[in-house]
Amino acid sequence: MATINPFSAFRPNNDIVREVAALPYDVYNRAEAKEFVKDKPHTFLRIDRPETNFDDDFNMYSQEAYDKASELLHTAMSDGTYIQESKPVYYIYELIMDGRSQTGIVATVSVDDYISGTIMKHENTLAAKEQDRINHIYNCSAQTGPIFLAYRDRDKINAIVDKVKALPKTYGFVADDGITHNVWVIEDAQDIEVIRAEFNAEDKIYIADGHHRAASAVKVGLKKREENPGYTGDEEFNFFLSVLFPESELKILPYNRVVKDLKGMSEDEFIAAISKVCDVKAVDAAYQPEEKGLVGMYLGNTWYELKIHDDIKTDDPVEGLDVSLLQNYILKPILGIDDPRTDKRIEFVGGIRGLGELERRVNSDMTVAFSMYPTSIEELFGVADAGLLMPPKSTWFEPKLRSGIFIHEI
Numbered sequence: 001m002a003t004i005n006p007f008s009a010f011r012p013n014n015d016i017v018r019e020v021a022a023l024p025y026d027v028y029n030r031a032e033a034k035e036f037v038k039d040k041p042h043t044f045l046r047i048d049r050p051e052t053n054f055d056d057d058f059n060m061y062s063q064e065a066y067d068k069a070s071e072l073l074h075t076a077m078s079d080g081t082y083i084q085e086s087k088p089v090y091y092i093y094e095l096i097m098d099g100r101s102q103t104g105i106v107a108t109v110s111v112d113d114y115i116s117g118t119i120m121k122h123e124n125t126l127a128a129k130e131q132d133r134i135n136h137i138y139n140c141s142a143q144t145g146p147i148f149l150a151y152r153d154r155d156k157i158n159a160i161v162d163k164v165k166a167l168p169k170t171y172g173f174v175a176d177d178g179i180t181h182n183v184w185v186i187e188d189a190q191d192i193e194v195i196r197a198e199f200n201a202e203d204k205i206y207i208a209d210g211h212h213r214a215a216s217a218v219k220v221g222l223k224k225r226e227e228n229p230g231y232t233g234d235e236e237f238n239f240f241l242s243v244l245f246p247e248s249e250l251k252i253l254p255y256n257r258v259v260k261d262l263k264g265m266s267e268d269e270f271i272a273a274i275s276k277v278c279d280v281k282a283v284d285a286a287y288q289p290e291e292k293g294l295v296g297m298y299l300g301n302t303w304y305e306l307k308i309h310d311d312i313k314t315d316d317p318v319e320g321l322d323v324s325l326l327q328n329y330i331l332k333p334i335l336g337i338d339d340p341r342t343d344k345r346i347e348f349v350g351g352i353r354g355l356g357e358l359e360r361r362v363n364s365d366m367t368v369a370f371s372m373y374p375t376s377i378e379e380l381f382g383v384a385d386a387g388l389l390m391p392p393k394s395t396w397f398e399p400k401l402r403s404g405i406f407i408h409e410i
Contacts, residue, residue, distance in 0.1 A: 317382040
């Protein structure tokens with residue numbers, strides 16, 4: 001039983017929303033973030049990454065940084081940059097990329113549902129990454145980056161979304177990267193109650209992307225509870241900002257791998273070694289696998305198709321993933337990469353960057369690249385349902401939700 005609430009968002013005024021909306025804070029490294037905010041006084045990245053307002057040697061994790069984020073946010077909330085909804089509502093958030101649309105419900109979800117497991121996870125989080133967002137949320141008294149959640153389609157919700165999308169938009173803009181962002185407000189009381197009831201009938205909601213932001217929001221909520229021992233459970237700190245997408249709307253892109261060296265082997269020796277676990281065939285052009293069980297490999301200016309042997313495949317929801325088979329039968333035993341989270345010899349390349357990026361890396365600073373067939377949303381659900389965790393860098397979701405369009409004050 002999932003508690004998915006409407007809320008009174010702070011959101012940019014219509015004239016400035018395109019300038020405010022920003023990609024998630026962790027898409028950029030420090031130098032990229034600093035460069036991006038130049039000549040962009042309204043971009044939300046200035047708040048999400050407050051160190052961009054200081055010199056390059058400034059401690060980005062200092063209290064002064066989080067105080068600056070709070071100052072900038074609350075100035076924007078009071079000077080007309082942001083307006084607050086007059087009553088709790090749901091929002092519809094549509095993103096269009098390369099002609100493909102995905103549409104979600106913007107709402108707040110329950111801290112208790114996260115704790116109880118109604119909100120299903122499939123990744124571990126790192127304490128250091130959590131602490132940064134804990135400090136940011138706590139000092140701003142607001143959640144500013146929505147969590148990307150997924151649920152199994154419900155016809156009544158789909159019908160309301162279709163009905164409201166036929167009405168005039170609240171926002172509609174195309175970002176610099178070509179992604180279209182459209183927003184509508186669901187304010188009809190009956191529609192709100194139907195959506196609330198439909199989600200209330202769900203016993204599982206899945207985190208697709210944003211595990212660190214979710215964990216951080218929950219920990220701030222628990223801290224607020226300690227500070228307010230008489231809390232009722234209805235306070236806004238008991239809920240966190242999310243966008244919920246039906247599974248039929250979602251597309252996962254591959255998360256590819258590049259490796260620094262062949263652990264002392266020649267190319268022929270490496271191909272001979274991997275031939276024990278997959279059929280290796282040279283192909284004429286850059287190779288993107290089109291079905292599960294196939295992996296592309298770029299080595300020595302040649303692309304190969306790797307067909308994983310049937311005898312090592314498994315129905316286990318984690319061990320049967322293509323990224324797991326690659327790790328367990330090639331990267332670890334042959335290339336010596338025991339822990340891909342910490343090994344400096346391997347890097348991960350989001351599928352949005354294309355096969356050309358894999359060729360570029362191998363022709364510059366790496367030796368071999370692997371192009372993956374994307375993990376499916378059904379596989380993601382299966383791993384979470386089993387209470388298991390995916391290997392690192394198993395999924396790449398695109399397009400990315402923008403920060404700064406919806407602010408949930410706690």
